[in-house]
Amino acid sequence: MELKSEKSIKEYLKELPDDTIIKYYLDVEYSPFPILVIEEYTRRFKRKTKDQIIKDLKFQTHLAKKKIQELGKIATKNKLVHELTSEKSEEIVKQAKKKGYEISESILQKSGMLKSKLKKSTQSKQKNLDLLEKLGALKKAGIITNKEFQEKKKKILSKI
Numbered sequence: 001m002e003l004k005s006e007k008s009i010k011e012y013l014k015e016l017p018d019d020t021i022i023k024y025y026l027d028v029e030y031s032p033f034p035i036l037v038i039e040e041y042t043r044r045f046k047r048k049t050k051d052q053i054i055k056d057l058k059f060q061t062h063l064a065k066k067k068i069q070e071l072g073k074i075a076t077k078n079k080l081v082h083e084l085t086s087e088k089s090e091e092i093v094k095q096a097k098k099k100g101y102e103i104s105e106s107i108l109q110k111s112g113m114l115k116s117k118l119k120k121s122t123q124s125k126q127k128n129l130d131l132l133e134k135l136g137a138l139k140k141a142g143i144i145t146n147k148e149f150q151e152k153k154k155k156i157l158s159k160i
Helices: 006-015 018-026 034-045 050-077 083-140 146-159
Strands: none
Touching: 006 034, 018 034, 034 050, 034 083, 050 083, 083 146
């Protein structure tokens, strides 16, 4: 399968066996598509709320930054005396740090968008629930009939 788009990555992840998804999930900071791996893992194994997913994303971001710092320290300690090797080590350390920070920033950005969507969705659901309560009060007061109440209730519930 040629991987060209987010859709093809999602399809590819769906075809992988569970143990591979678990391995990818545990090493998500090294994945070029961490959000997609987390979504596939969540789809298969856990039914988490969006708040839990955002919390996990922030935690994964923190771990990714920490691991990149540790790798940088290890690489710095293990430099060889030879100048070429030293220069190459520094280059690798810089690239690893840059990639780690890019991935962590991407995760933070996506978690922010997800949180925004969650907030809008929650507000919309609350408005519909408030409408249902008001509708019930109108029925109780005798302002609308039971038939009208059922019709309006059905419309509101279809939006939730």
